[in-house]
Amino acid sequence: xxxxxxxxxxxxxxxxxxxxxxxxxxxxxxxxxxxxxxxxxxxxxxxxxxxxxxxxxxxxxxxxxxxxxxxxxxxxxxxxxxxxxxxxxxxxxxxxxxxxxxxxxxxxxxxxxxxxxxxxxxxxxxxxxxxxxxxxxxxxxxxxxxxxxxxxxxxxxxxxxxxxxxxxxxxxxxxxxxxxxxxxxxxxxxxxxxxxxxxxxxxxxxxxxxxxxxxxxxxxxxxxxxxxxxxxxxxxxxxxxxxxxxxxxxxxxxxxxxxxxxxxxxxxxxxxxxxxxxxxxxxxxxxxxxxxxxxxxxxxxxxxxxxxxxxxxxxxxxxx
Amino acid sequence: xxxxxxxxxxxxxxxxxxxxxxxxxxxxxxxxxxxxxxxxxxxxxxxxxxxxxxxxxxxxxxxxxxxxxxxxxxxxxxxxxxxxxxxxxxxxxxxxxxxxxxxxxxxxxxxxxxxxxxxxxxxxxxxx
Numbered sequence: 001x002x003x004x005x006x007x008x009x010x011x012x013x014x015x016x017x018x019x020x021x022x023x024x025x026x027x028x029x030x031x032x033x034x035x036x037x038x039x040x041x042x043x044x045x046x047x048x049x050x051x052x053x054x055x056x057x058x059x060x061x062x063x064x065x066x067x068x069x070x071x072x073x074x075x076x077x078x079x080x081x082x083x084x085x086x087x088x089x090x091x092x093x094x095x096x097x098x099x100x101x102x103x104x105x106x107x108x109x110x111x112x113x114x115x116x117x118x119x120x121x122x123x124x125x126x127x128x129x130x131x132x133x134x135x136x137x138x139x140x141x142x143x144x145x146x147x148x149x150x151x152x153x154x155x156x157x158x159x160x161x162x163x164x165x166x167x168x169x170x171x172x173x174x175x176x177x178x179x180x181x182x183x184x185x186x187x188x189x190x191x192x193x194x195x196x197x198x199x200x201x202x203x204x205x206x207x208x209x210x211x212x213x214x215x216x217x218x219x220x221x222x223x224x225x226x227x228x229x230x231x232x233x234x235x236x237x238x239x240x241x242x243x244x245x246x247x248x249x250x251x252x253x254x255x256x257x258x259x260x261x262x263x264x265x266x267x268x269x270x271x272x273x274x275x276x277x278x279x280x281x282x283x284x285x286x287x288x289x290x291x292x293x294x295x296x297x298x299x300x301x302x303x304x305x306x307x308x309x310x311x312x313x314x315x316x317x318x319x320x
Numbered sequence: 321x322x323x324x325x326x327x328x329x330x331x332x333x334x335x336x337x338x339x340x341x342x343x344x345x346x347x348x349x350x351x352x353x354x355x356x357x358x359x360x361x362x363x364x365x366x367x368x369x370x371x372x373x374x375x376x377x378x379x380x381x382x383x384x385x386x387x388x389x390x391x392x393x394x395x396x397x398x399x400x401x402x403x404x405x406x407x408x409x410x411x412x413x414x415x416x417x418x419x420x421x422x423x424x425x426x427x428x429x430x431x432x433x434x435x436x437x438x439x440x441x442x443x444x445x446x447x448x
Contacts, residue, residue: 298367305351307346308371 004161005048005081013075019044019055019082030071033125033133034317037073040176041125041133043089044071044114048081058179061090090127090174091116098163103153103197103232105200106163108136110147116175118142120207121184121286124149124177126159134159134319137204137288138178141211147175150203151236154318177192180204180302182314184212190219191281194306196269196297198226201289203234204314208286214245222250222277226293230258252276270297274304281305283313291315331383331433335426341378348420349374359413361400381417381438393444401447410445414438 003012004019006028013022020042023030032042039058046067055074056064068085093110101107118124123137126149140148153160162168182204184193194211195205202225212221227233232255239251240263253267254272265272270293277283285301287294294315301311336343348372353359362370373396380386397405414435421431 299353302346302349302367308349308367 003078003079004076005079006083016073016075019076019080023071029131031127031131032072032320036317037070038179039125039133039135040070040179041127041135042071043085043176044082045069045085046080047083049076049079051080052076053067080234087175088201090176093147093173093175095163095169095171095173098169101150103231105232105234106151106153106160107139108149108151108163110173110175111145112147112151112175116147116178118178119183120211121182121204121312121314122180123204124175124179127174127176128129128159128162130174131299132158132162134175136178137178137180137200137207137314137316139203139206141214142209150200152200157319172312180314182208182288182312184208184215184217186212186215186217186220188284189215192220192222193217193286194222194224194273194277194283194301195279195286195288196224196226196273197287198269198289198293199232199316201287201293201314201316202223204288205286206239207236209242209249211247213242218248220248220250221246222252224226224252224254224269224273226254226256226272226289228256230255230261230264239310260312270300273297274300277304279305283311285313287313289314289316292318306317331373331430331437332379332385334430335382335421335434337384338379340384340424341375341384344378344424345371345375345418347423348354348378351416351420352413355412355416358409358416359407363402363404368412378417383433383437388441390441390444393441394447395444398447405446407442410442 001012002017004012006023006152011022011026020032030042035041046069049198051067052070052074055069059068068089091111091112091114095108096111097109099107118138120141123135125135127133128185136149136151139145139150151160151163176206195209197205205223209221209223225233233253243249243251252272253263254267254269256268258266260266280301283306285296285306294313296315302308353362368411376386380388417438418431418435
């Protein structure tokens with residue numbers, strides 16, 4: 001068992017306990033969200049002792065070198081002394097606007113105080129002054145001055161409920177990140193792209209599509225967006241306008257309940273893809289949204305012929 | 321200078337080395353996922369991680385560099401043995417491995433050598 005020193009206090013970790021769990025158990029507030037080593041919100045800095053390699057997977061080399069680590073997946077083998085991550089790992093931003101894209105999807109626009117570098121399709125973690133942290137995909141493009149997030153309103157969801165309140169506009173938040181490997185890489189411009197997502201899985205796909213089009217991707221770009229009902233198909237008009245403007249972009253929507261309309265199927269999205277694209281050899285795939293869908297579609301796209309290295313995905317883990 | 325004859329060229333190089341592994345892995349994995357004899361063993365796995373394991377397995381079966389020990393084979397498959405993994409499943413995997421190589425146009429005698437290396441792991445994989 002090892003001990004952790006933090007802000008003049010020392011605590012003993014139980015066997016197999018992470019640094020984050022130990023600190024929280026001792027009543028020390030540390031921002032955290034995914035607890036799976038992906039969102040980055042629980043990042044701390046080691047000032048003494050050894051950081052297990054597992055706790056630095058995915059971090060920038062410059063951060064690793066400075067001792068930053070993800071406390072939720074850090075189970076130290078020896079004593080450690082840790083401190084807060086410090087201001088240089090987070091960017092302060094102001095919430096500029098919040099509006100409804102559909103009955104249960106909010107568009108949140110943020111103005112970062114300094115440069116926030118990201119690739120369209122990556123995600124960030126939004127941290128409130130209370131320490132509450134949630135990860136959201138970025139729907140905007142890096143050249144835009146404001147960041148755009150699509151936030152699903154979850155009944156009882158602490159972050160989305162707060163964002164709905166008028167007082168959230170103008171509030172300051174911290175941004176951690178960006179994170180994620182689900183973005184467009186501008187090589188093989190003639191390769192056909194298939195993008196599929198449900199719900200706010202559209203947010204990163206919306207960014208990726210615009211990024212690919214701006215970079216003059218020449219191959220076909222086919223988006224499949226799925227929702228439970230018609231009202232969940234947000235950005236429908238904008239996507240139709242994009243399809244009218246770019247000959248190589250196609251938008252197909254699918255809902256589970258409702259009446260059929262041109263371009264909208266009443267069927268599960270994976271069934272729609274399987275019937276329109278049974279063979280996908282040579283394609284590149286992007287899948288975002290519900291974890292069960294991401295998992296099953298990944299397998300189906302792979303079996304349909306997409307090379308594993310050409311499948312990019314981002315499963316949204318729900319969190320109230 | 322040592323000049324190797326075709327008889328002494330290592331199997332791994334005759335097959336095309338790491339590039340051959342890379343060319344084979346997706347095809348092999350697809351065959352495994354759709355083969356109803358063995359597909360159920362792969363239902364709950366992380367696909368990227370599984371692909372990594374298949375690459376390591378193919379590298380070994382192709383006679384390439386590897387760090388597999390009999391103990392790894394045993395512990396790695398213990399959960400599957402508990403699920404009922406037996407000789408018939410092992411045979412199916414060796415068959416799919418052969419079919420993958422056949423698709424790539426590999427000669428029968430080389431396929432036989434790959435099958436023989438795979439065969440050498442049978443007792444450890446099946447926990448005997």
